[in-house]
Amino acid sequence: MGRRKSSGFITTLNRDLSIAKREGGEAFLAVLFFVLGALLFPLGVGPEAQLLAAVSAGLIWVMALLSTLLALDRLFQADWREGTLELLIISPEPLPLIIAAKCTAHWIVTGLPMAVAAPVMALLLNLPPEGWLTLVGALLIGGLALSFIGSICAALLIGSRRGGVLMTLLALPLYIPTLIFGAGAVQAAVGGYDSTSHLALMGAITLSSISLCPWVTSAALKQAME
Amino acid sequence: MSNEAYLMTEHVLELSSLACRRGGRLLFSGMDLSLTEGDAALVTGPNGSGKSSLLRVIAGLIQPLQGQIRWEGQNAQKFSDNFRLALRYVGHSDGLQPVLSVLENLKYWSQIYGSSQDLEKLNRGLESVGLFELSELPVRVLSAGQRRRLALAKAIATDGRLWLLDEPTVALDRQSINRIETAISEFRASGGIVIASTNAPLNLSDCKVLNISDYHWVEENRVDLSPL
Numbered sequence: 001m002g003r004r005k006s007s008g009f010i011t012t013l014n015r016d017l018s019i020a021k022r023e024g025g026e027a028f029l030a031v032l033f034f035v036l037g038a039l040l041f042p043l044g045v046g047p048e049a050q051l052l053a054a055v056s057a058g059l060i061w062v063m064a065l066l067s068t069l070l071a072l073d074r075l076f077q078a079d080w081r082e083g084t085l086e087l088l089i090i091s092p093e094p095l096p097l098i099i100a101a102k103c104t105a106h107w108i109v110t111g112l113p114m115a116v117a118a119p120v121m122a123l124l125l126n127l128p129p130e131g132w133l134t135l136v137g138a139l140l141i142g143g144l145a146l147s148f149i150g151s152i153c154a155a156l157l158i159g160s161r162r163g164g165v166l167m168t169l170l171a172l173p174l175y176i177p178t179l180i181f182g183a184g185a186v187q188a189a190v191g192g193y194d195s196t197s198h199l200a201l202m203g204a205i206t207l208s209s210i211s212l213c214p215w216v217t218s219a220a221l222k223q224a225m226e
Numbered sequence: 227m228s229n230e231a232y233l234m235t236e237h238v239l240e241l242s243s244l245a246c247r248r249g250g251r252l253l254f255s256g257m258d259l260s261l262t263e264g265d266a267a268l269v270t271g272p273n274g275s276g277k278s279s280l281l282r283v284i285a286g287l288i289q290p291l292q293g294q295i296r297w298e299g300q301n302a303q304k305f306s307d308n309f310r311l312a313l314r315y316v317g318h319s320d321g322l323q324p325v326l327s328v329l330e331n332l333k334y335w336s337q338i339y340g341s342s343q344d345l346e347k348l349n350r351g352l353e354s355v356g357l358f359e360l361s362e363l364p365v366r367v368l369s370a371g372q373r374r375r376l377a378l379a380k381a382i383a384t385d386g387r388l389w390l391l392d393e394p395t396v397a398l399d400r401q402s403i404n405r406i407e408t409a410i411s412e413f414r415a416s417g418g419i420v421i422a423s424t425n426a427p428l429n430l431s432d433c434k435v436l437n438i439s440d441y442h443w444v445e446e447n448r449v450d451l452s453p454l
Binding site (some may be wrong): 022071081090093 | 285286287288307310311319320323324325330337338339364452
């Protein structure tokens, strides 16, 4: 019995991206939140360049976590409501593959634009230019981990009415390692040190979440259907 | 080994002593059903008697409390690859994406089900439920009946071998019901198996009627509930 060639990943990725495109602004709200949130800090803290420069790496990363959280709701909610999710669970395509496609689409819509917008924020928050490249790189790699780890929480909270608050409580602790190494990498680069070790560790986190999270999420989704 | 078993039994789909429990209540137990190519079964029973649950158990969305589902002689829960390639489940929700067009929705599912994505074939599927003229419209502007028809078109246009239809005629007008009946009989003529749950009149020639109420829990010890 030959296994047929699976096209579920590409198909689902294309589908989710074209949905995000049709929905227009709605999908990119998270990125807007990311930029606006960071804009508030200079206003609140005052325009002290030294102070902002010292905290900017951490601020940008915290804003990235919060905006990813904001967008996590969208990952499965619509498909669950419309009954698409249960059909995907019993479809011939392997469910983890479909989940990986959905997380990747989520990253392309939230994480990728955030990394692109990061230099603007670095400028606003007076992050020394030596850290910019590392910031973008770290957000690119770390953003993937955030989307994949977040999918577990999104799956666990499917159908719950207070989803938003619970999501924060559930996901933020899981995001701590990514935050530590992400902000650490930027701090190291700014301080003139080598940031490779931070980035390598974060890459390890990202790779393991890509390879493990879809399976956990798939179990959580199946449970939600019972 | 499985092929021999399949040849011996001749039945493609077999349910044996199936039992299902939802929310602490035993819905049915001791359900046996054997269907072979071209067969159809109509599941009837009052609201809340477990018609939908039976279909969800067969589809693999709910674990049965007891019993087995066999597809071509293989346990469909354990060896689900073949079963899932054959299965087309149309549940209560239509499983459509509102911002995508009628044709895009259908195309996505034909890819997921691994059936041919021949445009002509998809169009024929839409034609058979009377949605061909609307194929470019986004699903969100469709009426409830039109959505239902599109949900059924996903089964019709994608080469399944087993249709599980949960109240397929809800929100449909008489003309659409006729169309669905035609599609079902064509599917059966080509060797397909249909299990439909319904309270509305659905005219299927020569089908088994399964009244869920006949499998309600009556005798003591029919199912051992102690481990739960």
